[in-house]
Amino acid sequence: MPELTRRYIVMAMATEAPFDVHDPEAPFVLKPWKDPAALRALEAYRDQCYPELATDLTGWIQVIRNGARIRGGVGTRNDSYAAPRPKAPAAAPARKPVKAAKKVKAVKKKGVKKAAKKRGKRRG
Numbered sequence: 001m002p003e004l005t006r007r008y009i010v011m012a013m014a015t016e017a018p019f020d021v022h023d024p025e026a027p028f029v030l031k032p033w034k035d036p037a038a039l040r041a042l043e044a045y046r047d048q049c050y051p052e053l054a055t056d057l058t059g060w061i062q063v064i065r066n067g068a069r070i071r072g073g074v075g076t077r078n079d080s081y082a083a084p085r086p087k088a089p090a091a092a093p094a095r096k097p098v099k100a101a102k103k104v105k106a107v108k109k110k111g112v113k114k115a116a117k118k119r120g121k122r123r124g
Contacts, residue, residue: 036082
């Protein structure tokens with residue numbers, strides 16, 4: 001997986017500090033092994049990446065899905081809120097255009113005009 005590289009060293013801080021939402025260099029850490037919401041976020045990220053990174057992320061996601069189910073911290077709390085992954089809609093069968101339907105509509109319109117003339121009313 002040449003596109004997945006370690007770029008940061010992440011470690012627990014001695015004391016918690018507030019997250020600075022205005023810091024453009026602040027990494028946000030997700031743990032897809034322990035948090036179902038993080039795994040879904042990783043899948044969404046993968047779907048928007050360039051092909052080589054998407055391939056590497058797909059491999060990682062498969063390893064996580066095939067591995068042991070681990071939960072911890074926020075992941076345990078998110079577990080009950082994680083919605084099942086939506087299934088892809090089934091492809092609709094290809095339909096041939098129906099030309100006869102257009103003719104029927106044209107006939108109906110003409111028929112309506114003729115009927116209106118017979119009654120002495122004009123339709124616009």
